[in-house]
Amino acid sequence: MHDDADIIELVDIHKSFGAQKVLGGVNLRVKRGETLVIVGASGQGKSVILKHMLGLIRPDSGEVRLFGQSLAGLRGAALAKVRQRFGVLFQNAALLDSLTVFDNVALPLRERTQMTPGEVRDVVQDRLGMVDLDGMGDKFPAQLSGGMRKRVGLARALALEPEVVFFDEPTTGLDVHKSNEIYRLFERTRERLGYTAVIVSHDAPKIFKLADNIALLAERRIQASLPPEEFQRCDNSLVRDFVETTMGQIYSSRYEESAFNEKAGR
Amino acid sequence: MKWVERTGAYTLYYVNTAGRMTLFLFQCLVAVVRPPYRVGAIFRQIDFIGARSIFVIAFTGLFTGMVLALQGYYVLKQYGSVSALGSGVGLSLVRELGPVLTALMVIGRAGSAMCAEVGIMRNSEQIDALDCMAVDPIRYLMAPKFAAAIFSIPLLTFIFVVVGIFGGYLVGVTIFDVSYGSYFQGLYDSVTVTDLKMCVWKSFIFALLTVWISTGKGYFLHLEQGGGFGAEGVSRATTSAVVVSSVSILMWDYLISALMI
Numbered sequence: 001m002h003d004d005a006d007i008i009e010l011v012d013i014h015k016s017f018g019a020q021k022v023l024g025g026v027n028l029r030v031k032r033g034e035t036l037v038i039v040g041a042s043g044q045g046k047s048v049i050l051k052h053m054l055g056l057i058r059p060d061s062g063e064v065r066l067f068g069q070s071l072a073g074l075r076g077a078a079l080a081k082v083r084q085r086f087g088v089l090f091q092n093a094a095l096l097d098s099l100t101v102f103d104n105v106a107l108p109l110r111e112r113t114q115m116t117p118g119e120v121r122d123v124v125q126d127r128l129g130m131v132d133l134d135g136m137g138d139k140f141p142a143q144l145s146g147g148m149r150k151r152v153g154l155a156r157a158l159a160l161e162p163e164v165v166f167f168d169e170p171t172t173g174l175d176v177h178k179s180n181e182i183y184r185l186f187e188r189t190r191e192r193l194g195y196t197a198v199i200v201s202h203d204a205p206k207i208f209k210l211a212d213n214i215a216l217l218a219e220r221r222i223q224a225s226l227p228p229e230e231f232q233r234c235d236n237s238l239v240r241d242f243v244e245t246t247m248g249q250i251y252s253s254r255y256e257e258s259a260f261n262e263k264a265g266r
Numbered sequence: 267m268k269w270v271e272r273t274g275a276y277t278l279y280y281v282n283t284a285g286r287m288t289l290f291l292f293q294c295l296v297a298v299v300r301p302p303y304r305v306g307a308i309f310r311q312i313d314f315i316g317a318r319s320i321f322v323i324a325f326t327g328l329f330t331g332m333v334l335a336l337q338g339y340y341v342l343k344q345y346g347s348v349s350a351l352g353s354g355v356g357l358s359l360v361r362e363l364g365p366v367l368t369a370l371m372v373i374g375r376a377g378s379a380m381c382a383e384v385g386i387m388r389n390s391e392q393i394d395a396l397d398c399m400a401v402d403p404i405r406y407l408m409a410p411k412f413a414a415a416i417f418s419i420p421l422l423t424f425i426f427v428v429v430g431i432f433g434g435y436l437v438g439v440t441i442f443d444v445s446y447g448s449y450f451q452g453l454y455d456s457v458t459v460t461d462l463k464m465c466v467w468k469s470f471i472f473a474l475l476t477v478w479i480s481t482g483k484g485y486f487l488h489l490e491q492g493g494g495f496g497a498e499g500v501s502r503a504t505t506s507a508v509v510v511s512s513v514s515i516l517m518w519d520y521l522i523s524a525l526m527i
Binding site: 051054056080081083084086088090091092094095096097107108111112156160 | 387390391392394395396397398399400401402406
């Protein structure tokens, strides 16, 4: 059942690469304004879900709906129009390595808008300031650290003030300090631009703090998509395993009191 | 029955590849002619494919003309017709060696580099990033390369032929006893407009083959059989681009010659 608040819907998505079945009946919804975090072990197909949402991969069966339109009917200019509402921070930032930081952030503005060079410069400087990279516009991606490259990627993703921003493993390869910096920038930019966020991450439980909803991908399906507190109390055995593996044993009166009572002979 | 499965899989792969590459060529040609034109990017590519190839093309052309004159002189001398040297050198360069060798040199110098550049961009998700920013990678990356190759390679062919004729002159007239007048008169008498047309057609078609196969191999790197990822994948795709485009040029050379002769 389509709800107007759902801006992205995956309905019964199946996807295989050759003989390898990656997704087997994925159902997931992203609501306007929320932060959805997709978690799961490495190699489960989290990024494949993200690529379906971006229209970079098409499902073998099932339906992807973006802003109420079926991806199956979107190609060329129509798909480009939908993608203009998206911003993406790739796992490795995917900056164009032959362009400077300034030109990377300016690229979507120059290609997708009619802005004058002065307006482009103002927006680029604003976005670079937002991610604490003032004065770094002349550097090339190869001259930057991993954390800085991700921040440039974020500035580029936010250049066109997108409605939805996708983050593919935003903290992979970063130390704790740099990861916290990315989370801080996420909070700061989201507060200012008010975008919907879809984050693919295995940085649990830290990532739970950012989420309005957490979805677990395991055994080729979404096992649950729930707010953090409900997710931690979920009865699904795979969700419970995930929570216990990443956060340790969760106190639950239903399980632990009964074990305690059994031990005490009550 | 495994061989049946394998044959089916290979057939499907090659039919898919042919369809994908044909569509890619069509999209690139449409992007070249449809405005807005990315003039700055086209000039940068002309510099890379054309201007920076001039030295190697001139050098190759010079020695090709010289060796043609050297070999031709000793053969023609046996029949007492060294005055036909200019004609032999000119026709060989204009009809065959100019367009073919220029294209082969450009494949080695720029085609392999274009394939590697696009392949690395595919591998590091830079092309996906362009797609996600709603920036058409065909228009942004491929169209300037196509426009530059179609413009530059015919001009490089012209340079090759002119320098080659000069190389033939150096050997035939300066070193041997062929007269200046008979060398250039022979050339003037034998090279017709049809030969020049053949040269121009060949250079355009070879330019298209070079840029199409080189960029296409990089662009579809991720769909290569056996996986095209990593440094090894880029290296395999680049080798394949050089081999396939060189062989295609020799095949098309025969076809065009057979049609136009």
